[in-house]
Amino acid sequence: MKVVIIGGGWAGCAAAIQAKKSGADVLILERTDLLLGLGNVGGIMRNNGRFTAAEEMIALGAGDIFNITDRCARHKNIDFPGHKHAWLYDVTIIEPNVRRYIYDMGIDVFFEARAVDVSMDGKAIKGIYLHDGTLIEGDVFIETTGSTGPMGNCIKYGKGCSMCILRCPSYGPRVSISRRAGVEDLMGMREDGSYGAMSGSCKLNKDSLSKEIRDALNEKGVYVAQVPPEDVNLDKLKMKVCQQYALKEFAEQIVLLDTGHAKLMTSYYPLDKLRKIKGFENAKFEDPYSGGKANSIRYLSMAPRDNSMKVKGIDNLFCAGEKSGLFVGHTEAIVTGTLAGYNAVRTSIGLDPVELPVSLAVGDIIRYENSMKDTQEGIRKRYTFAGAGYFERMKELGLYTTDVAEIRERVERLRMEDFFRQRLI
Amino acid sequence: MLRYIDCIDAGTDFCPCTLAERKECIICPQLQDRNVCDCLNWKGTCMCQEFICNGLKSKKSREFKKFDIVETVKLREDLFQLDIKVTKGLARELNNIGSYVFLKREGDIEAYSTPSSIMNSDTVNNIISIVIRIVGPKTKALKEVEDKILVKGPYWNGIQGQRFLKELKNKSCLILARGVSAAPAVLAAKKVMENGNQVYVLLDRGRSTENFTKQKFKDLGCKVEDVSFFDRSGNISGENAAIIEHLLKKWGFKVVLSAGSDWFHRKMISFIRGLDKSINFSTVNNSIMCCGEGVCGSCEIINIRGERIRSCKQQYDPSEVFLKEMDN
Numbered sequence: 181m182k183v184v185i186i187g188g189g190w191a192g193c194a195a196a197i198q199a200k201k202s203g204a205d206v207l208i209l210e211r212t213d214l215l216l217g218l219g220n221v222g223g224i225m226r227n228n229g230r231f232t233a234a235e236e237m238i239a240l241g242a243g244d245i246f247n248i249t250d251r252c253a254r255h256k257n258i259d260f261p262g263h264k265h266a267w268l269y270d271v272t273i274i275e276p277n278v279r280r281y282i283y284d285m286g287i288d289v290f291f292e293a294r295a296v297d298v299s300m301d302g303k304a305i306k307g308i309y310l311h312d313g314t315l316i317e318g319d320v321f322i323e324t325t326g327s328t329g330p331m332g333n334c335i336k337y338g339k340g341c342s343m344c345i346l347r348c349p350s351y352g353p354r355v356s357i358s359r360r361a362g363v364e365d366l367m368g369m370r371e372d373g374s375y376g377a378m379s380g381s382c383k384l385n386k387d388s389l390s391k392e393i394r395d396a397l398n399e400k401g402v403y404v405a406q407v408p409p410e411d412v413n414l415d416k417l418k419m420k421v422c423q424q425y426a427l428k429e430f431a432e433q434i435v436l437l438d439t440g441h442a443k444l445m446t447s448y449y450p451l452d453k454l455r456k457i458k459g460f461e462n463a464k465f466e467d468p469y470s471g472g473k474a475n476s477i478r479y480l481s482m483a484p485r486d487n488s489m490k491v492k493g494i495d496n497l498f499c500a501g502e503k504s505g506l507f508v509g510h511t512e513a514i515v516t517g518t519l520a521g522y523n524a525v526r527t528s529i530g531l532d533p534v535e536l537p538v539s540l541a542v543g544d545i546i547r548y549e550n551s552m553k554d555t556q557e558g559i560r561k562r563y564t565f566a567g568a569g570y571f572e573r574m575k576e577l578g579l580y581t582t583d584v585a586e587i588r589e590r591v592e593r594l595r596m597e598d599f600f601r602q603r604l605i
Numbered sequence: 606m607l608r609y610i611d612c613i614d615a616g617t618d619f620c621p622c623t624l625a626e627r628k629e630c631i632i633c634p635q636l637q638d639r640n641v642c643d644c645l646n647w648k649g650t651c652m653c654q655e656f657i658c659n660g661l662k663s664k665k666s667r668e669f670k671k672f673d674i675v676e677t678v679k680l681r682e683d684l685f686q687l688d689i690k691v692t693k694g695l696a697r698e699l700n701n702i703g704s705y706v707f708l709k710r711e712g713d714i715e716a717y718s719t720p721s722s723i724m725n726s727d728t729v730n731n732i733i734s735i736v737i738r739i740v741g742p743k744t745k746a747l748k749e750v751e752d753k754i755l756v757k758g759p760y761w762n763g764i765q766g767q768r769f770l771k772e773l774k775n776k777s778c779l780i781l782a783r784g785v786s787a788a789p790a791v792l793a794a795k796k797v798m799e800n801g802n803q804v805y806v807l808l809d810r811g812r813s814t815e816n817f818t819k820q821k822f823k824d825l826g827c828k829v830e831d832v833s834f835f836d837r838s839g840n841i842s843g844e845n846a847a848i849i850e851h852l853l854k855k856w857g858f859k860v861v862l863s864a865g866s867d868w869f870h871r872k873m874i875s876f877i878r879g880l881d882k883s884i885n886f887s888t889v890n891n892s893i894m895c896c897g898e899g900v901c902g903s904c905e906i907i908n909i910r911g912e913r914i915r916s917c918k919q920q921y922d923p924s925e926v927f928l929k930e931m932d933n
């Protein structure tokens with residue numbers, strides 16, 4: 181039984197690991213030369229409700245990736261405006277660590293293998309065509325191509341290609357596999373009703389910052405500087421993907437986090453303005469390369485799905501991560517990816533797919549996002565355990581806790597401890 | 606098979622073209638009337654980005670320019686070769702598989718534009734060679750030119766299924782040629798051989814004792830054989846069928862370039878497909894062309910899926926056009 185995963189970001193890696201644990205042969209197709217996709221430029225884990233979600237997944241027996249991100253953490257339990265107990269993994273070492281883990285499990289990965297089309301048999305996918313015409317056949321498919329770009333979207337809905345980690349000019353554009361299979365994509369909106377959203381953070385080269393800033397980052401993980409009043413731009417917040425960081429504090433202050441590079445919590449920042457700030461005189465962008473001008477555009481390519489992560493209208497296609505909804509974050513991609521990987525294997529051996537219980541945050545967010553996406557209001561929102569509206573909901577429903585024993589108990593009460601460890605085949 | 610969609614101009618100096626301004630781009634759905642990024646064939650640049658950065662305007666189109674004729678050689682009563690001195694840039698751009706230009710005599714009206722294949726582009730002396738067969742008003746007008754001629758180019762879609770020829774490395778290729786269509790096959794042979802491939806040419810004698818390209822293929826180092834492909838009833842003669850079958854077995858060709866009329870393509874492709882299904886085909890493009898820019902529609906053909914293809918700009922897989930029914 182062969183599971184083919186299209187896109188090797190966090191969602192694809194999580195789906196691959198879970199499908200393998202459930203007993204399938206697994207192949208990941210990744211268009212670039214790196215796994216993790218946007219995970220190569222993120223780093224923030226366990227902030228706010230993400231802590232609960234991570235511990236729920238560990239208790240459910242799907243802690244593989246969280247163990248790696250924890251092990252690769254540069255800073256643990258740090259606070260920054262609006263956010264508590266964040267862990268920051270080191271983006272300069274995370275990818276090879278995950279890659280080794282994936283290889284050690286016996287998962288196959290084809291790099292520089294861009295999926296461009298599908299071969300169909302009625303409503304089922306028979307195989308995936310790569311850019312060079314090779315047909316990759318499989319029994320069940322999981323689309324985790326994310327929602328970023330490609331260049332036409334970044335110029336049409338943003339400020340042009342900013343040369344982000346996905347490197348479209350080098351590796352070719354993202355492709356919506358579900359659309360190729362005949363299912364129209366859903367498109368996220370901004371507050372003003374225009375489509376898409378701009379990524380909300382960029383990265384500066386740490387060595388280009390002053391010694392004072394470098395020392396603070398290395399020691400505490402956080403550094404906050406004031407934006408000169410004439411440069412405060414509140415409008416930029418509305419464009420942002422990351423509504424959990426779209427706070428006034430992030431417009432009036434420069435918040436830096438140490439993820440190996442200095443993560444700057446704003447979409448983009450004109451270089452000449454940035455260099456006026458003390459300690460930033462020599463600042464240089466690391467990601468996106470054109471972070472002085474723009475950032476990537478996301479959420480223009482979501483597949484309609486059910487709560488088991490199956491794509492509606494196609495018999496054997498599942499989806500996860502940003503492809504599956506207005507989810508923001510590594511944790512969110514890992515949660516949805518794990519469920520997609522598990523259910524892909526279940527359905528391929530004739531079992532019904534399962535949903536995660538809504539008494540856990542990881543089950544609730546999948547169901548909640550899906551119901552909200554249908555509304556005019558909901559399509560303008562993003563869904564993350566870390567903030568925006570969803571973290572409030574977690575608190576209201578009593579889902580949010582940092583008490584690990586309590587989380588384990590909740591999972592045990594559902595008789596779901598180590599649920600994801602069972603082999604299905 | 607993977608859907609084969611390609612615009613020969615995509616990603617070149619001429620992209621985005623005027624079709625983008627009218628939301629008729631062949632490749633980019635953003636530049637059609639669908640607001641999504643969904644291009645099937647990425648060629649390294651984003652025409653949507655180029656279009657927007659160019660102020661929502663297309664790049665400049667090709668125009669006729671005047672060049673000197675360095676030599677005119679009469680090959681037969683109805684056949685002559687023109688050697689034209691062009692710029693270094695144009696010679697270089699025309700040194701590609703499938704290159705062609707529009708030719709026109711100075712003073713003639715636009716309707717006399719004649720698509721003409723490049724047989725050779727000498728990029729040292731910047732001389733392009735073209736062989737013309739006189740058939741009607743346009744080609745008769747070209748016969749009248751003396752020392753100057755108008756040339757519009759470069760165009761590249763003179764051979765369909767180019768991908769198969771370009772991707773061929775250290776293998777072998779069979780060329781089946783007849784008549785004036787053999788001219789573009791000479792340049793194709795040169796380019797294919799640059800990739801370490803061997804080229805075998807079966808040249809139809811036609812009405813002459815040998816095709817005018819024979820020596821040119823030989824000079825390139827191709828193996829060349831003179832044949833008369835068809836018997837009186839227009840079928841591939843038993844003797845030639847046996848030769849082709851033998852060559853296919855012996856050489857294991859991956860690609861066959863058919864350089865003749867559309868009737869010739871049909872005969873050859875269906876015969877060879879019957880022997881070996883794995884062979885890919887390239888064909889000399891015989892469509893009627895007026896603008897070469899995907900605008901006028903005179904070159905439109907329909908493939909087996911019923912898709913309309915403007916063959917001056919768009920590439921197709923010849924087996925999807927010249928085989929009535931696909932059996933694969």
Ligand SMILES: Cc1cc2nc3c(=O)[nH]c(=O)nc-3n(C[C@H](O)[C@H](O)[C@H](O)COP(=O)(O)OP(=O)(O)OC[C@H]3O[C@@H](n4cnc5c(N)ncnc54)[C@H](O)[C@@H]3O)c2cc1C
Pocket residue numbers: 186187188189190191192209210211212214215216217218219221222223224225293294295296324325326327328346353354355356379380381382476500501502503507508509510511513
């Ligand atoms: C600058 C930035 C910083 C961020 N920081 C954080 C953070 O600190 N913490 C956090 O939790 N979240 C962060 N996020 C959000 C988070 O990274 C994403 O929501 C999450 O990683 C998305 O994962 P994904 O697997 O769904 O998609 P992606 O990471 O986009 O992965 C998709 C993968 O599919 C591949 N692909 C696409 N098309 C094809 C194709 N046709 N064939 C083969 N492969 C294909 C891509 O190359 C890519 O590797 C950040 C995002 C950005 C842009």
Ligand SMILES: Cc1cc2nc3c(=O)[nH]c(=O)nc-3n(C[C@H](O)[C@H](O)[C@H](O)COP(=O)(O)OP(=O)(O)OC[C@H]3O[C@@H](n4cnc5c(N)ncnc54)[C@H](O)[C@@H]3O)c2cc1C
Pocket residue numbers: 705718719720721722723735736737738739740741742743744745762763785788789890891892893894895
């Ligand atoms: C890409 C391409 C490359 C070509 N290369 C050569 C070449 O190297 N040498 C050569 O002798 N001929 C070549 N031709 C064919 C040549 O263009 C025609 O023979 C010429 O246009 C005939 O014009 P006419 O007025 O002399 O004859 P007409 O009496 O108008 O036509 C005679 C026949 O030529 C064809 N034809 C007419 N107009 C066109 C046109 N605009 N485009 C294509 N075919 C037409 C028709 O089949 C017609 O039945 C090429 C055609 C194309 C499309």
Ligand code: FES
Pocket residue numbers: 893894895896897898899900901902903904905915916917918
């Ligand atoms: S020749 Fe005008 S559209 Fe092709």
